[in-house]
Amino acid sequence: MSASGPSAAPSPAPSAALEVLSRVFGYDSFRGDQAAIIEQVTGGGDAVVLMPTGGGKSLCYQIPSLLREGTGIVISPLIALMADQVAALEAVGIRAAYLNSTLAAHEAQAVEQQLLSGELDLLYMAPERLVLPRTLDLLGRARLALFAIDEAHCVSQWGHDFRPDYLGLTVLAEQFPTVPRIALTATATEATHRELTERLRLHEARHFVASFDRPNIRYRIEPKNNAREQLLRLITTEHEGESGIVYCLSRRSVEQVAQFLQERGIPALPYHAGLEASVRRDHQERFLRADGLIIVATIAFGMGIDKPDVRFVAHLDLPKSIEGYYQETGRAGRDGLPSTAWMAYGLGDVVSQRRFIDDSEGSEQHKRNARAHLDAMLALCETVTCRRAQLLRYFGEHSAPCENCDTCLSPPETWDATVAAQKLLSAIVRLDRERDQRFGAGQVIDVMLGRESERSRRSRHEELSVWGIGTELSPRQWRSAMRQLLARGIIEAQGEYGVLVLGPHAGPVLHGETTLELAVERTPVKATRPRSRRGPSRAAEGLEIAPRERFEALRAWRTSVARDKQIPPYMVFSDATLVAIAEHQPASIDALSQISGVGAKKLAEYGDAVLQVLEERA
Template sequence: MPDDALSQQALHLLQTVFGYPAFRSQQAQIVGHVARGGDALVLMPTGGGKSLCYQIPALLRKGVGIVVSPLIALMQDQVDALEEVGVRAAFLNSTQSFDEILEVERRMREGSVDLVYIAPERLLTQRCLEVLEITPIALFAIDEAHCVSQWGHDFRPEYMRLSVLHERFPDIPRIALTATADQQTRQEIISHLQLENALQFVASFDRPNIRYQIVEKANGRKQLLDFIEAQHKGDAGIVYCLSRKKTEETAAFLNEHGIPALAYHAGMELQERTSNQSRFLREDGIVMCATIAFGMGIDKPDVRFVAHLDLPKSIEGYYQETGRAGRDGATANAWMAYGLQDVVMQRRMIEESEASDLHKRVLGEKLDAMIALCETLSCRRVHMLGYFGQASDPCGNCDTCLQPPTSFDGTVAAQKLLSTIYRVGQQFAAGHVIDVLRAQETERVQQWRHHELTVFGIGIDKSEAEWRAILRQLIALGFVMVDYEHYSALRLTEAARPVLKGEEKIRLRQYQKAAKAVKHKRQSASDFAETELNSEQQAMFEKLRWWRVETAREHNVPAYVIFPDATLREIARSCPQTLEALRGVSGVGDKKLESYGTAILKMTCPSGED
């Protein structure tokens, strides 16, 4: 097929099936390249439209599109969403009965299905590979391709064996997609999946509608509550915690204070975990308190905030987790409470892990980069995009841009702290060292006669919180290490010597007391916020949302599968009076027009359309 004809056909599918007027960013080039049989590696941020990059080529090419996905719990929703727009879709995973599997395999062999989602564990079985051998295949899409990286937090060993697709099906195009990959991870994807000849499409990692904010941790749970009540009352959100216990305690705390919240972690019974995920996807205003076991592939477009009560292990993890907010392009917040204990805990987890020395070193470097993001004095977005190799200007929409932090010559403060660590014999943890600095005559200080040291009280001019902030930065900068085998004792590194001798000066971030979250009004979508509607349009929007809730319940699908908020908002604003006018709304394809057009017109045009 000539390139022009292929492009026209791709655009026609985009408009009539998916209801979007035009391709975004590099979508058109990716679709064309894969549809013509080329391999591709696609790096595109969450919400950037990655799925269309393999869904449309699968519809353009003869055969079945095979999508390798680790997201078993979400496959039903993915299939439901495609069927809603008229695409024949199915999945193969361990939740199905033998008869259900046989039926999907039959449809695959006959070519009577357009897209099939398969878990990597299932795909690698001899039976599944044999079924694929006799199936007309349009393409292989390897979703969440960063799972191939053994250094990543979402590592799936099965992904490293997916080179079998190239070996057994050399003439079938493959497209690997991910929202998160630094240069090292990209190389791993190319190597393990044998994509050396694939074209690489790297979109901007920037999500300008997300506002990044990292606050000094005081009482994390209370700060979280203040943040939600001030800025996100009634909104859907995700709160990430490091431990399973903390997810449950945080959910209970929020519920006690009137915020509907659920917990999610890998230690829960499968039925409860699945039920909680389903409620989060299907109901409005639920806050999910979760470990990193939750979230990959979550398509819920109206998640208004992602909060972290514990420090993520890497910028990749942080970027991917925060990217689950604001998929609809409207304003969203990425909020984190961060303190000394987070740094100590993460370093301890690395040291105590059973990983190889090389693996520990890589994890340590990733953690160092994450800490540097937290401690930066410059724009957080510039810092984060720079980590992924992309240059940008200050965003004006993160906390360091909106309220620039101040730095100070921290040399003397550092010398006081380093000297105190040295004078107590490098045998005590942070609390004791700070007590000595601040002249706190605790029982332990007196027991060790540390009140008699020359350093006793030399830091009385600063609060405990200020010293903890300074210590955190000295650990982050590599001047102090924590000896986890000796009760978290603080020890000086070789790098501390020139600072103590006055041969090296250092600048530190000025401590800022945690401020109460400020309530702010949402602005226009172009200013990273939800588009304003007038009172009449808002009433119509709410009416459409209630209709969507009832319709989704009847279809047993998440509400956004019927229509996302962005589409309902556009309908409320334009108030279409005919089916043809409704067809022009983004997100309304032919199948949805046929299914829901009449019902919508009864609300927007009470007289209806003949």
């Protein structure tokens, strides 16, 4: 992590902050520049923090809230998750509450009284509530430690998740100039970073920009060939019995994929904006509280999901931007253990996304921004070099090949596609000039392969000079080539039907002024249903047999405790903490207290039970 300005060097953590880190959260050291951020805010300064999901952003405002006098106010767009966020804090002994529309009047009044009486360490609220005159008056009468603006990219219209309610947060600088503010986000390009700084009036803040790399996540993108069967194979061969998120573009797809998985014995629930609010809430809570449940969702689901043991995120449709893709895939492996970000991607995805942009009601500038986002996403999908390095480059970070993504582990072969591309471009030109017709990918491929159809006969395509000039490639190979040419701007898909036209970079290829290398598309492996490997979680990878058995015993105990308390299992202990306990096999309360993630409150509440589980597995 790096911080801007002359005082950017990491600072040693003050003893008070380290003491809170150890006693409350059970960790013995800070990561990156967490210590410097905490020191900045605790000392009354402002901060802008860009840190990946799972990087420990919340500690950067939680600890200053505990160290400073007064209550820390956390502004978050995530009303549906505030109750769980508060429960997680209470589980480690922090006095926390929330103010939102889910509270009855008398409950809200009780929370307000707690705030005024100084009985809260942290209070969560949504931006639209904060800017109400009544709320501002309430905050004016309270002792405030700080303002934490979570998901701060929501203030940027350049970003992928703009929320107009965030624009009102400029009131904080105006009405509370002496209260430190910290803005945090897990996803921001340089443009978004600049805009959120300007809009939130954080001109004097110190800026801390962490590496966006998530080395525990393996990024994989493969050609779409019956995406549901491909998803089934991913789950049954790599992630059986583990929690995951599957993203689809439409509500209908969400319902169909969830049903597909259910019919094959895989626990899955749908989530989209068309469901009743009570159903969405129930499905979200069940996902958070269960081990091994899969949620199939549109992008309406996910922001702020603090479930550390999501072992995979799958995309069955192309995301609109790298920011969205990064944030969505970042919900996997928050605990730092091995996880998968997988996508099935095809030519139809490109055509659909282009059409959505062209048909949108936004301004031309909005459409240009959307096309730029999509072009960057396509470049990531079609890269033949390290996928992680390409992803990080988008956020202004340079990286050597990671040796852990699909393109590093199995580098794609390339072929000289110059002549093939010229044939394709010629076919598009001839159809347009000689027949005054434009067609989508399917008909263009039929012409190049010389395949007769009712449409071909009606339009006399067999009379064209390009009829049958592309028989050296199969339909699948032509679709792969088209997808890559679309990504490079050599061809474009326009209009409702995705008709193909020459793109801005077609000239040099068509006229032989450059050579063109394309990737050889891998043959997708057919999904098969193997015998269930249900049992050891992937979180326990690398453990010997005895520690793995201890881990599974601890995991079963945790599930029972969580069920009794009606809380998510990770609020008892995370997978990473259970792995450490299983490895080190502490034999006393003092030894258990040395395990990362075991704070004072959890030690007192669960210590004896954990030691008993270990003794039984000895």
